[in-house]
Amino acid sequence: xxxxxxxxxxxxxxxxxxxxxxxxxxxxxxxxxxxxxxxxxxxxxxxxxxxxxxxxxxxxxxxxxxxxxxxxxxxxxxxxxxxxxxxxxxxxxxxxxxxxxxxxxxxxxxxxxxxxxxxxxxxxxxxxxxxxxxxxxxxxxxxxxxxxxxxxxxxxxxxxxxxxxxxxxxxxxxxxxxxxxxxxxxxxxxxxxxxxxxxxxxxxxxxxxxxxxxxxxxxxxxxxxxxxxxxxxxxxxxxxxxxxxxxxxxxxxxxxxxxxxxxxxxxxxxxxxxxxxxxxxxxxxxxxxxxxxxxxxxxxxxxxxxxxxxxxxxxxxxxxxxxxxxxxxxxxxxxxxxxxxxxxxxxxxxxxxxxxxxxxxxxxxxxxxxxxxxxxxxxxxxxxxxxxxxxxxxxxxxxxxxxxxxxxxxxxxxxxxxxxxxxxxxxxxxxxx
Numbered sequence: 001x002x003x004x005x006x007x008x009x010x011x012x013x014x015x016x017x018x019x020x021x022x023x024x025x026x027x028x029x030x031x032x033x034x035x036x037x038x039x040x041x042x043x044x045x046x047x048x049x050x051x052x053x054x055x056x057x058x059x060x061x062x063x064x065x066x067x068x069x070x071x072x073x074x075x076x077x078x079x080x081x082x083x084x085x086x087x088x089x090x091x092x093x094x095x096x097x098x099x100x101x102x103x104x105x106x107x108x109x110x111x112x113x114x115x116x117x118x119x120x121x122x123x124x125x126x127x128x129x130x131x132x133x134x135x136x137x138x139x140x141x142x143x144x145x146x147x148x149x150x151x152x153x154x155x156x157x158x159x160x161x162x163x164x165x166x167x168x169x170x171x172x173x174x175x176x177x178x179x180x181x182x183x184x185x186x187x188x189x190x191x192x193x194x195x196x197x198x199x200x201x202x203x204x205x206x207x208x209x210x211x212x213x214x215x216x217x218x219x220x221x222x223x224x225x226x227x228x229x230x231x232x233x234x235x236x237x238x239x240x241x242x243x244x245x246x247x248x249x250x251x252x253x254x255x256x257x258x259x260x261x262x263x264x265x266x267x268x269x270x271x272x273x274x275x276x277x278x279x280x281x282x283x284x285x286x287x288x289x290x291x292x293x294x295x296x297x298x299x300x301x302x303x304x305x306x307x308x309x310x311x312x313x314x315x316x317x318x319x320x321x322x323x324x325x326x327x328x329x330x331x332x333x334x335x336x337x338x339x340x341x342x343x344x345x346x347x348x349x350x351x352x353x354x355x356x357x358x359x360x361x362x363x364x365x366x367x368x369x370x371x372x373x374x375x376x377x378x379x380x381x382x383x384x385x386x387x388x389x390x391x392x393x394x395x396x397x398x399x400x401x402x403x404x405x406x407x408x409x410x411x412x413x414x415x416x417x418x419x420x421x422x423x424x425x426x427x428x429x430x431x432x433x
Contacts, residue, residue, distance in 0.1 A: 019219070019276045022267045022347040026217035028226055028279045029158035031199055032168060040236065041202040042195060044106075047146055047179075051105055056206035059394045062092065062102040064145075066335035066387035067110030067152060067258065067309025070135040072117040077385040077407040078139050078336020080414035084406035085387055086143045087416055095417030097402045101391045106145045108203075108210065110309035110332060111152025111258035114166060128169040132184035136173070139336070141189035148210075149174050151199050152258040152309065156217040167199070175199065200233050202240055207392045208252040209244050211303065213237065219277035220364070221259030221288045221310075226274070226281035234295060241299035252392055252399060252427060253303045260308040260331045261289040262317055262361040264377025267347040271311070272364035287364035302327060304427060305390075305399060309333035312341040313382040314403050316421060317361060318432050322372035325430040328401060328423065329375065332388045338409060343382045355380065379421045384408045386420065399425040 045052035055061045064085050069078045087094040089104045114131040117124070124130055140147060149170075157166040173182050176193035185191060196203075196212075200223075203210035214233065215221030223233040244253055263272060270276055274285040286294075296302045302321070306329045315331040334340060344352045361375035369375070384405035391400040401424075404417035424433050 019278070020270045020347045021349060022270055023276045024153060024217075024219040024271075025278060026153050026157065026219070028216050028218040028222060029156070029167070030225065031214070032158060032165075033171070035198045035232075039202070040197045040200065041204060042197060044203070044205040047195070052206055055105060058102070059207065060100065060102055060391065061205065061207045062104050062389055062391040064088070064104045064107040064387055064389055065110060065307055065330070066332045068112040068312050068333040068337040069109070069139065069335035070112055070114040070131070070154065071337050072115045074338050075134070075139070075336075076414070077338050077409070078135070080407035081336050081385050081387055082139050082143055083414075084404060084417040088389060089143060089145045095404050095419055097389065097404070097419050097422065098391055098400050100393050100396070100398075100400060101389060101402070104145060104389060107140075107143065107147045108256065108307075109147055109149035110256060110307055111150050112154045112309060112333070112337065113149060113152070113170070115154050115337065126164065128164060128166060129184045129186070132169055132173060132182075133186040137182075137185040137189050137191060138187040140191065141187045146194070147191070148194060148196065148203060150212050150256055150258055151214055153215070153217040156199075156214065158217075171199070200236065204251075207394050208254050211237065211240060211253065211255045213255065213257040215257050215259040215288065218274055218279045220272045220274035221257070222274055222285060223291055226279060226283070226285055234291065237295045238298045241295065241301040245299060245301040250394065252305075253301065254305050254307065255292075255303040256307045257288065258308060259288055259310050260315075260329070261287070261292055261306065262319065262329055262364075262375040263311060263331060264315055264317065264355055264359040264361055264380065265311055265341075265343050266345060266352055269362050269365065270347040275365065284366065287366045289364050289367040293367070304430070305330065305401075305425065307332065309335070312337050312339070313343065314380060314386060314421070315343075315377055316379040316401070316403070316423065317375050317377045319375045320373060322370060326425075326432045327430075328425055328432055330388060330401065332403070334381070334385045335387060336385055338385070340382055340385060340409070343380055381405065381420050383410065384420070386417070397427045399427060401425070
């Protein structure tokens, strides 16, 4: 648990410190630097102009998604996933799947790039340079494409005022002012730092907007300081969505956030509740699902798909709106952190029966589904580590999602990707098949 600041004892009710076993112990902390002036946007053409031009001409773009890749122990699962993605970055047919898919253009990381050892006596526990080198640069040294990212809760930790915390190193490696080999990169890789403007930002590609959010280091996730009336990230989200709606330029709208807004997991009533855990607050906090719902309603724009991680497995949920619109909500937290998390595991560590699909998502505390709306888990994989390949085809008006397994601890298998789930979203009708 983070050290309390002055006055925190008065803010935190005693019962808030007695939280259930599965609840995250992280405390909300501010981003250590203010946002830069100007729009918080990065265009793909600013990173790779040739790639951006090819995608624009083809009107097809494939990219990789996964999260929770870091590890304080066994590197084998994460490196197997990286190897399988590297194969698809060179050959779209590696592992089979959709004939519409292209060789992956880039990898979008959904957070939790590094994990510290839980052993507080480990002398390397706070060595962020070693953590980023071992868990990121070495893992992806053979992945030939650019990597973009949002921070997860483990990447958002702030405990040091001298620039040695996880969030400082995330920004050094992903929010740099120019591209060069990072001092954290001690591997044989020549991968350069990324130039994302801030931990929350807009990524514009020729075919899609990625609305990239930072859900901070707090159980269940939050966009802004729980003890402040100021809501800069929420305001940015609403303004960004309004700007996209106004432009109406035909690009898909994809939202990425580390903590999942919905889940079919047995422990989600606790894991999705921001009012549990040690973060001090004197008001009842809204869950992410409610915060996002308010932003969508305020902007009058809903995303075409929502990507998240945090839970160490794969889930595909379909959110059904009252008017018939369907939105895929993907949880892809199976990128390498072991063990894979069983869907049936309850917060106290006991296990219920395996889910029988489809499974209605439990409404997180503080959120009520509007009449006629629901979120259902329609597919999952809680046995294997893997990743997602998304293919956006504007010529056909489709977004194709494919989940590939790459490592199984039970069988010890690793190697080329193996297709486990796929779906197609009709971007015109907003229906999933």
